[in-house]
Amino acid sequence: MSALNELRALKLPKGAKRVRDKSETQDNKAAVVFLAPWLIGFFAITLGPIIASLYLSFTNYNLLQNPEFTGLTNIERMLQDSDLGSSLIVTLTYVVISVPLQLAVALAIAVLLDRGMRGLSFYRSVLYLPSLLGGSVAIAVLWRLVFGGDGLLNAFLAIFGIHGPSWIGSPDTALGTLIILHVWTFGAPMVIFLAGLRQIPQQFYEAASTDGAGRWRQFRSITLPLLSPIVFFNLVLGVIGAFQSFTQAYVISNGSGGPTNSTLFITLYLYQKAFGSLQMGYASAIAWLLLLIVGAATAINFWASKYWVFYDD
Secondary structure (H helix, E strand, O other): OOHHHHHHHOOOOOOOOOOOOHHHHHHHHHHHHHHHHHHHHHHHHHHHHHHHHHHHOOEEOOOOOOOEEOOOHHHHHHHHOHHHHHHHHHHHHHHHHHHHHHHHHHHHHHHHHHOOOOOHHHHHHHHHHHHHHOOOHHHHHHHHHHHOOOOHHHHHHHOOOOOOOOOOOOOOOHHHHHHHHHHHOOHHHHHHHHHHHOOOOHHHHHHHHHOOOOHHHHHHHHHHHHHHHHHHHHHHHHHHHHHOOOHHHHHHOOOOOOOOOOOOOHHHHHHHHHHHOOOHHHHHHHHHHHHHHHHHHHHHHHHHHOOOOOOOO
16 A cells, blocks of 8 residues: 555544645546446436336326325235236246256366367357347347247157157246257356456465366366356356346247246246236236345345355455
C-alpha cells in the first residue's frame, strides 16, 4: 500500500474532512459516466414496468378494461392451480438435471482443451457456437426435426433395425430432449472454465506429480478446489438462465407445453396466461413468483458456497 493510501486509511479527528485528490475525483466522474447509460435505462425503462407488474399482480386485468384491485385473490388462485404446480415441477426438474450436466460437460471439454493442441482457437470457437444459437427459434425447429417421429435420430436408429418413438411426442422423453439441448449449449461456461484453468499455477501439478499423484488425484485435489469460484459463478448464472428458458419449450410443443404438460415450463405457462387468456393480473403474480423462486435459489447457492467454494485467502 502506498503512503497516500495509508494516510487515507487513518481515522480522522471528529469534524475533520478528508480532502480528495484530483485522481480520485476523476475516477469517480469516470465511473458515473460509464454507469450513466445503464442507470438511465434502468430508471426510464425497467423500473416502471417492474412497479407496474407488482401492482397488476394484485388486480384482475385483461388489457381491455382498467385493472380491478382484488387483493390476494391471485395468490389464493396460485395455491389452487394444479397446472401451475405441474409447471413448477417440470421447471425444477429441468433446472436440477440440466444445469449440473451442462457444467460437467463444459468442465470436461475445458480440461481437454487446456492440455494444449493445435488450432485451439478454432476448436474453442466451434464449441462456443452452440451457446450463441441454443436459445434461437431455428435451433428449436432443428431439434424437432432431429427428435420427431420421422426425425433424423429415428432414421439413424432404423439402420440398425430399431424403431424409435417420437421423442418430443412422448411425455416420458419430451423433457429429456430439452435437457439435451440445454447441455449442448455448453460453450459459454466452457470458455469461462478454460480461462480459470489457465490461472492455476503449473508448479502445483508438478509438485503433485513428484509426490506420485495421478491425473485424477490432481484434478480432485488441485483443479476442483482452485476452480471452485469459477464453478460457483457458472452455477449461479446457469440456474438463473435455466429458470428463464422459454423458446425451446414453446417451439417444440407448439406453445402448449405438451405432451400432457411434460414441457410446460413456468415461463411458458406465464405466457399462456398473459397472451393466450389475457389474464395479465394473474400472469404478473406468476412472474413475481418466478422472481422469488430464482432469488431463493440464488440465495441458497450463496449460502451453500461457504462449504465448498475456496478462495485464495
